[in-house]
Amino acid sequence: MFEIKSGDKILSLTSPVVMAIINVTPDSFSDGGQHATVKQACEHADKVIAEGALIVDIGGESTRPGADTVSVDQELSRVIPVIEYVAKNHDVWISIDTSKPEVMEKAVAAGAHIINDVRALQEPGAVAMATSLDVPVCLMHMQGQPKDMQDSPEYENVMDQVSEFLSLRLDYCVAAGMPRENIILDPGFGFGKTLEHNYELLAKLPELHSLHLPVLVGLSRKSMIGDLLQRSVDERLAGSLAGAMIAAQQGAQILRVHDVKETVDALTVMSATMASLHQ
Template sequence: MGIVNVTPDSFSDGGEFSSFERACKHVDLMVAEGAVFIDVGGESTRPGATPVSIEQELERVIPIIKHIAENHDVWISIDTSKPEVMEQAVQAGANMINDVRALQEPGALAMAAKLAVPVCLMHMQGSPETMQDSPEYLDVIDDVIHFFEQRIVACLDAGISRDNLILDPGFGFGKTIEHNYRILACLPRFHELHLPLLIGLSRKSMIGDLLERDVSKRLAGSLAGALIAAQQGAQIIRVHDVPETVDVLKVMSATMASM
């Protein structure tokens, strides 16, 4: 899953693809490099980020979604928590919803049920404004799994098909570096929920803080994380660096096929 953030303030590529032309070129390149999903975001959810209006988010994402739908045979994911954005994005050609708030915003559950497209439910402790202030858990694995169990029930009760649910443990969203690496080490536990896993740790602070690298120098760490996640059964890997990740996963797949 290639990432395109049509925002001025995302943690890694903020401002880099905020114009329509640059975002389109970036999408075209990621597809050519092997991305089979494109995740389009119009609101930063980095630590400390503040929300944007519905109108502003729509202005950012809808033209890109239309461009992708008209020009590429890939799955389009809309990274949003707003029901209004979900609806217009799917009408414009998006195939799935990627919600960092796990459909907890007012009206989100009903909208997802109405749209009947796959939804990724992500775990986040707190909100982007405050999530990294002092995250605490009794046991991070048990707590995140319990959260997912509750959200799955809420989704099913709202009329969302279980076949349309995907889970993301939310690396960096209300977690310390220790929490993040415990989740990465324990990904098989999440398979107990019998739903696909989407993993997004590309260029995040869990890599930068460990390796003492700024955002532009986290490729090797991101690839290591992607490989570990894939080896532990993650089905979707959300990344900034598409061709390098594709190469790593091809080598892994060839090796596993030869066993």
């Protein structure tokens, strides 16, 4: 049984939980601009928490393919007011989606409980900062950087290489003083992977459990859904739900999604079915 702790807060991961995406950016691939102002992002947080999200993942820099970087000050100006609002008004877990040590520090001070880093704490100073903050950290696999990650991703064996990378980052963080129980793993769907790579990862997801840590999966509305089904971003709900349910059945503990209400409903049906098996 897995759980994560941050200060006095404890979140059981015995059943899959939903992490809601809140992009305070003008250029995210799915909802760029929809929640770009602090007011819009706060209103969206109210909505997804009411729909059943137990974690809200707040990000101020797009990591879509081809995305440009933003400055520390720009990122802080986007995310800190939203974190402060959610911390003041809701009893929910708050995740900061960032790779910058300065943003990690100020986000946790503002009320964030989790660091979600697509670069797996590889930026200078990130491991030391995350270790000092003593909160759960999600380490994600990405081949390349957002600017170029989809140019021509190649693997000899995608799951073996993703697992090896995450295992090495895990060892590095633990050696730096981070408690092992603070670490969550994310195979990084869509981050330097072809369509075939993504579905191979989804099929072989149970292999990541050999590291005995919680697994986070984020494939909501991504190109692995759109390219397979030939659907635009706003037509990917059914595919995203199918992917989320497969990930949950494959043992993922945290599902990072755009469509919270629908995912919570699907998980509820799945959980009721599984519970009946054990009666």
